[in-house]
Amino acid sequence: MRIHPRGTEFLVVLEGTLYVGFVLSNPGPNMKNKLFTKILHPGDVFVFLIGHIHFQFNPGKTKTVAFAGLSSQNPGVITIANAVFGSDPPINDDVLTKAFQVEKKDIDYLQSQFWWDNN
Template sequence: MALKSLVLTIAIMAVLSSMSHAGEPSPLQDFCVAVDDAKNAVFVNGKFCKNPMQVVADDFFESGLNVPGNTSNPLGSVVTPVNVNQLPGLNTFGVSLVRIDYAPYGLNPPHTHPRGTEVLTVFEGTLYVGFVLSNPGPNMKNKLFTKILHPGDVFVFPIGLIHFQFNVGKTNAVAFAGLSSQNPGTITIANAVFGSDPPISDDVLAKAFQIDKKVVDYLQSQFWWDNNI
């Protein structure tokens, strides 16, 4: 019995240990304002940290999320991020924020965040949102979860899964989203697959998508818009 308890304890500790390393490392000090110049940096933790004696309030401040983004592009949407690259004081805290503006029928196209879960709330307008599960197994399809969101509604997109938002209304829409990473990254599926540099072999894509190579060549010749500022 004692041996079983010991084995169970070790198993639980292993699981907790793996969970603690699944996300970003915990801060080792009160803050670590990111700085690019290593000569002026101390206390490395994720990025080089600004000398605490030189930290000021503006290192923790960013403005402008009240200003609508320019949606006059082929997608009809624009993402305004506030991550560690815009707000150095976020370094080591494992969070970031975006504002997303949508023109009528504007789309934030299918994409993933490889390093962060996203929780989105609609401020104005009506959005059709959804995400797709990862490969479920043999003879099973990737399940799609969708919802129509109105102002005040909240929806979560799990880390790494393909998701999207589409403005189904006739007016502009605005949403804000928090992400569980200081730098969650974005992989826009169409851009990455058909707009990579250098291009992925059309033989590979034709077989993967089960389409003619001429279709692949056409898609690769298009300009793939990035709606992230």
């Protein structure tokens, strides 16, 4: 899951299938954080608006080919799990256990998964 803080992304599937989605976060007092998803097939197009948490996932056992474009030369990217669980130095365990309402052992496990640099 990621966010582009300075650009909108569009995606076109050329081959295979993709499960895609985004979340409307903090939409307002009478709304929930709503998830929108769709299975894309060849020829389908999907748009992720600037600043939305979004994902793409290949649900099949065959390869998928897709083309993505962004509305900015510098859209930025924030990979959420890496930013939260792979920060250096790590975010305090007390903060993370409270924010995610899980036990410290769960936070320790998640932090241990982000030892590589994926940039």
